[in-house]
Amino acid sequence: MTTVFALIIADGTGERIWPLSDKTFPKTILNPDGRYTLFQRTFVNVAEFVDDKNIITVTDNARLYDLKEQLKELQRKFDRKSEYRIVSEPIHKNTASSLTYGLKYLESVLTFATEDCVVISIPSDFIIDSRKDFANAFQKGINLAKAGYIVSFSSEVEDIREDFSYVKTRRNPKVNEIEPDALKVTSFIEFPDTKSKKDSLKGRVYADSGVYMYTIETLMSELKKFAPGIFETVSLMTVEDSLSPDDTKKYENLPSLSIQSAVMENTKKLVTVPVSAWKNLNSWDAVYEISEKDEKNNFIKGNVIGIDSENNIVYSENKFTALLGVSDKTVAVTDNAVLVADRKDINSVKTVYEKIYSDSDKVKSLQKT
Numbered sequence: 001m002t003t004v005f006a007l008i009i010a011d012g013t014g015e016r017i018w019p020l021s022d023k024t025f026p027k028t029i030l031n032p033d034g035r036y037t038l039f040q041r042t043f044v045n046v047a048e049f050v051d052d053k054n055i056i057t058v059t060d061n062a063r064l065y066d067l068k069e070q071l072k073e074l075q076r077k078f079d080r081k082s083e084y085r086i087v088s089e090p091i092h093k094n095t096a097s098s099l100t101y102g103l104k105y106l107e108s109v110l111t112f113a114t115e116d117c118v119v120i121s122i123p124s125d126f127i128i129d130s131r132k133d134f135a136n137a138f139q140k141g142i143n144l145a146k147a148g149y150i151v152s153f154s155s156e157v158e159d160i161r162e163d164f165s166y167v168k169t170r171r172n173p174k175v176n177e178i179e180p181d182a183l184k185v186t187s188f189i190e191f192p193d194t195k196s197k198k199d200s201l202k203g204r205v206y207a208d209s210g211v212y213m214y215t216i217e218t219l220m221s222e223l224k225k226f227a228p229g230i231f232e233t234v235s236l237m238t239v240e241d242s243l244s245p246d247d248t249k250k251y252e253n254l255p256s257l258s259i260q261s262a263v264m265e266n267t268k269k270l271v272t273v274p275v276s277a278w279k280n281l282n283s284w285d286a287v288y289e290i291s292e293k294d295e296k297n298n299f300i301k302g303n304v305i306g307i308d309s310e311n312n313i314v315y316s317e318n319k320f321t322a323l324l325g326v327s328d329k330t331v332a333v334t335d336n337a338v339l340v341a342d343r344k345d346i347n348s349v350k351t352v353y354e355k356i357y358s359d360s361d362k363v364k365s366l367q368k369t
Contacts, residue, residue: 002142003117006050007102010039010059010067010124011092015353016283019337020315038125038281040070043084045128049138050120052078056085057124058102060092085109087239090248096227096262097234097254103216105239118145120213121259125281127290137275140179141213144271147178150222151213152185152264152272154206164280165190165208165260167272175271185270190260209278212259218269227262230254284330285343288313302333313343 036044039057046055059067064086071084087105089098099121106119120141128134134153141151154167165188172184183204212219223231233254237247264270279286291299298306302316309323316333323331330349332339341349 002146004050004054004142005106005117005119006046006055007099007106007119007121008039008042008046008055008057008124009095009098009102009121010057010063011095011098015350017281017287018349018353018356019332019334019339037070039067040074042122042124042126043071043074045126046120046122047078048128048131049135052080052084053082056087056102056106058087058089058098058105060089062092064088088242090243090251093251093254094256095259096223096257097230097251099219099259100223100227100230100234101239103220104234104237107216108239115215115217118142118213118215119219120211123210123280126209126211127279127281129278130276133275134278137273138213140182140273143178144175144182144273145213145215145218148215148218148269149175149271150218150263150267150269151182152270153209153211153213153278154272154274155209155276155278156274157205157207165210165264167206167208167270169204169206169272172271179273182271182273185272188260188264188270190258190265206272206274208260208264208272210260210280211278212264219263222263222267222269226266227255227257230257230262284313284332284349288343311343 035041043052043055043057057067057071067086071086075084087102089101092098102121103119110117118141120138137153141153144151152167157166167183167185168187168189169183169185175182175184183206188208220231233250237243237251242248243251279289281287281290288299291301293299294306296306296310298310298312298314300306300312300314302314303318303320304314304316304323305321306312306314306323307325309326311328312323312326313330313332314321314323315331318335319333321331321333323329328343330339330341330343339349339352
């Protein structure tokens, strides 16, 4: 019987949902619906498919305390006596390092041969819409991973967005012998932010979810091949509660590479299982999609009134906020910043975030208030 482990990668600052999320208040802490944080919601979703004792959270020292507290809440909710496992990088570099670090930790705690297990890695803002559809795709992923493939879970494309990655695909007899609905990935395009990248996305194209399934051996071999600096450095470390000062310095000097740019764009082992059962909560529009709306189709949270206003996203933490005759806007009010934007321009929020954090005076002004 195959044992499945899950690595939840709790990283990222949530630039596209600024000012609600930033470097000092990352999106893993956010609680947009008042019930679960984004991280907790992901954990609960994953626990429907993976034994919760086999879920390992990978984060960094800056987020460690908050995530431990969130895990304790879930531990009490599910009446678990033992603590959920969490492993912390000394500093977050990017997902290639995070996954290598998490897999190294998993190898160290396994009490059986690694070939008897499959790993699914999941970003901490991943939401499963349809349990039934995802359960079906999940089993297909196990079968393909055991055959030596790296499995991407994807969905059909409505339009090309710069905040998603995409896979170009074709049918393949060898892959389809294992799973008839799976597709071989012929090209992986991370964040198509240029005209040439967008123009290349023609044919059988799917949006990549950032969720991958594989065996430890398969992904480690591809990391060794395509990200040797990261692989060799982390492989020599003893991943425990904390690294030695020497190993910490080496980790801090690792290159910042996403798993997409390091491996997925280069590997010949990537396949995809299309499944329209997921969302990534990586933007204000994504938060809007999963949240309850009022009779005017506004998502409102906080002390807010809207008059003759519709199709808005309005989030106000403490300040009273009123909208009059406003439509299709995003309004986010926190203690130290206010964002007002057309919803059609909401993917440009990251540009605002980057501009702020490239200006030390602006960063200081945010920290003072």
